[in-house]
Amino acid sequence: MPNPDFTQKLQDLAQKVGITSFQALSKAAGVSERQILRLRRGEVEQMRVDVLLKLSSVLQVSLNELVTTFSLLELSKGNEVSTQQMLQEIADLKKEYQRSQLQIAQQRELLLQEFQQSSLQLLESLLLQFPAAAQKARENPQFEAVKILPLVENPLKKLLQAWGIEAIAPIGAEIPYDPQIHQLMTGTVQPGELVKVRYSGYLQGEKLVYRAKVSLIEPV
Template sequence: MSQTPDYTERLQQKMGAVGLSSFRSLARQAGVSLWPVRQLRQGKVLELRSRSLLAIAETLQISLNELIEQFSPPSPEREAIARSEERNAPEVKAIAALQEEYARLQAQMDAQRSTLEREFQRASLEVLESWLLQWPTAARAARENPQIPAGRLLPLVSPVETLVREWGIEAIAAVGAEIPYDPQQHQLMDGTAEPGDRVRVRYVGYKQGETLLYRAKVSPIAP
């Protein structure tokens, strides 16, 4: 013979949380009789009308689902779910640990990436230091005095050329050079040309190792 469950203590804890000291005060506050309260204490929550359940749940300041769950006797289905959750707990913890480790490594990689970017920028600025400091003044002087020979400005560009060389970037021919036309590395600015025809470089192209960055712009040379 099954024993009637007793949820009196649990109900008193819920009542105490909202300042209710007696079952009568609970019934009065919820606007119900003492019978629904008695049914609740015996775990017969599913036998109550929805209106009474909602009134009691609102008075206890909990959801209807929580009221039903807290004052219902354990069913075989609920026990099976609980046992399943208990069996799977180690796997769940392992997955959570992996997710935490992944998040930690991701944050570490982001921090390292930021550090490398800052170091790269600092190294580049060290090479460009003289250009950064002198070029704005030289450019203003050239604008204010167009008679300044352009040759006096060329040395200021050498830090940029040095940085480009350190990155392994090479120019595709020099401006004004006459070379055989290669459509893979050259871009015609006007006219037509067949591979191997002589063309003149008007704008330098660049490549980095085997990677083509910019094709050189060329014009065909009239025969």
């Protein structure tokens, strides 16, 4: 018995929603082209429910309709019971998938709240003291602004340390130019030549967060 081919059916459904190729369908649904091929072969029973849900959403058909349209069980008579059983199983999987998505969303929200709370704790002195110090500086022109700096610098240092972020080099330092971690502001320079750090860059472990902005060293 030749292998079934649902290619034309899938093409027809895709064209109804303005999708002109299987590659475009794969991209729109966020599934691999291998999954598209399985659907064309009628292997819907072997596909994950989350994949079927994505495809049914993009093709604008119900999950049941998608399954019955591309199911091998529809090719032979006497399989109505098996088809219904499979549809029930998929319906159950759909409910489980939706519950899982809800749990993931709730966990994401909880993690975000925990992240915000820990960040606020690290920035506590800044949040509490900086507004008062800034207001005092506005009211008294003689107030030395340098006194405010520790209120900003210390919490920021704690936050960066907690996240494992380190400055590439201090501002004003003269260091060998490395195009991998430095951004030259103007002019040209060869790797290894000394440049001056104008804006700090940052690394998180081995990951580059921001390049340090550097400039040429003016001759004396």
